[in-house]
Structures are given as C-alpha cells and as structure tokens.
Amino acid sequence: xxxxxxxxxxxxxxxxxxxxxxxxxxxxxxxxxxxxxxxxxxxxxxxxxxxxxxxxxxxxxxxxxxxxxxxxxxxxxxxxxxxxxxxxxxxxxxxxxxxxxxxxxxxxxxxxxxxxxxxxxxxxxxxxxxxxxxxxxxxxxxxxxxxxxxxxxxxxxxxxxxxxxxxxxxxxxxxxxxxxxxxxxxxxxxxxxx
Numbered sequence: 001x002x003x004x005x006x007x008x009x010x011x012x013x014x015x016x017x018x019x020x021x022x023x024x025x026x027x028x029x030x031x032x033x034x035x036x037x038x039x040x041x042x043x044x045x046x047x048x049x050x051x052x053x054x055x056x057x058x059x060x061x062x063x064x065x066x067x068x069x070x071x072x073x074x075x076x077x078x079x080x081x082x083x084x085x086x087x088x089x090x091x092x093x094x095x096x097x098x099x100x101x102x103x104x105x106x107x108x109x110x111x112x113x114x115x116x117x118x119x120x121x122x123x124x125x126x127x128x129x130x131x132x133x134x135x136x137x138x139x140x141x142x143x144x145x146x147x148x149x150x151x152x153x154x155x156x157x158x159x160x161x162x163x164x165x166x167x168x169x170x171x172x173x174x175x176x177x178x179x180x181x182x183x184x185x186x187x188x189x190x191x192x193x194x
Contacts, residue, residue, distance in 0.1 A: 001070040001080075003036045004104040007097035012063040014092035015040045019065055021090050034083045036068030041113060046178065053178050064097065066113060071102060135183040136162060143173055147183055 010018045019038045026035040041060040046053060069087065070080050079101065087093060096102030130136060134150045148162035151172060158177050163170045 001034055002074055003068045003070050005066060005068050005110045006071060006102050006104060008065045008067045009094040009097050010063055010065055011092045011094065015059060015065055018090055018092040022067065029086065031083060031086055034070040039066040130160060136180040137183045138162065138175065138179060139181055140179040141175065148173065
C-alpha cells in the first residue's frame, strides 16, 4: 500500500488532539500500516517581556495537519474507503485540503515542510517587537542599564544595533534581541495635595 502526503484541515485549536487521535486510533483499529506520520509543524519563539526571557511553541500552520496515509488504492485513482472513512470520522477533522478528491502533495512540497520543521527545531526564533528609532534599555552585557535608540535590525542573525551615548558621543552597540527591552517612559509624578 502506497502512502502519500496530504493536508488535513482541522478545527483551529484542536490540531494536537486530532493528531493524537489519528495516531492512537489507527493502531487500535489495525490501520497503522495505512497511516504513516501525522505532522503538526511548530516553531519556538523567544521573547523578552519585563526583563524575562520566555519561549513559547507556536503552530506554523494553525488549523492544518500534514498526514501520510494510503488515501488511494495502489492504482492511485480509487479511494481507499476504510482509511478515508477513518480519517474523516476523527473528531475535529474538517476534511482534506483540495476538496474531493484530495490532491496529494508533491515531493518538493513535503521536503520544504520537513526542511522548515527541521530548521526551526535547531534554534528558537526570537520574536522581534522592536523597530528602528525606538528607545530601548540594555539588560545584559557591559552596557547593562544603558538606554539607546535602535538603529538597525538583523532578522537573519537575531541581532540589532543600538546607538548608546558614551562619554558624550554616540556609539553603535551590536546586541542580541534578548539583551534589550523596550524602554518604558517614566510615569509623571503625582501632584502634591494642597
């Protein structure tokens, strides 16, 4: 039986539940030879808020799973009814992307998705909330507690250049995203009661 890759649309927010159900029930019903991998591509996004570095996992394709399954018979034309019915019957599944009959993904598309997932797993992707011209405070390194203005952002390397005033002159300082935080303007002092 030939397994092909398909895009499965799910209810948003239920991707992980659908993934677990597909994997568990296919084994339980003896369809595990007809159901291969079920992928929910994710990425780790690192952000710094209030001086604390946090990493969260975000779905790359919310509402979609990539499933390797024998949706068609070996001739590639006739639908494999037991597998088709099993997948469509899983709670949270809306259907196959591409309508009826679903279109099998090309090898290049599968390779791109798998490559993207592999690349994302290597290192967390920092979330950038900064823009050039924005005032930031340095939270780590030799210029810790200094303030400066973001001059440029290097998204590919997760770095930014901040102009810091040192000894009366502006100096560019190259930093990583997590080494700075947005400068919060000081609150005005309350007026004294008369």
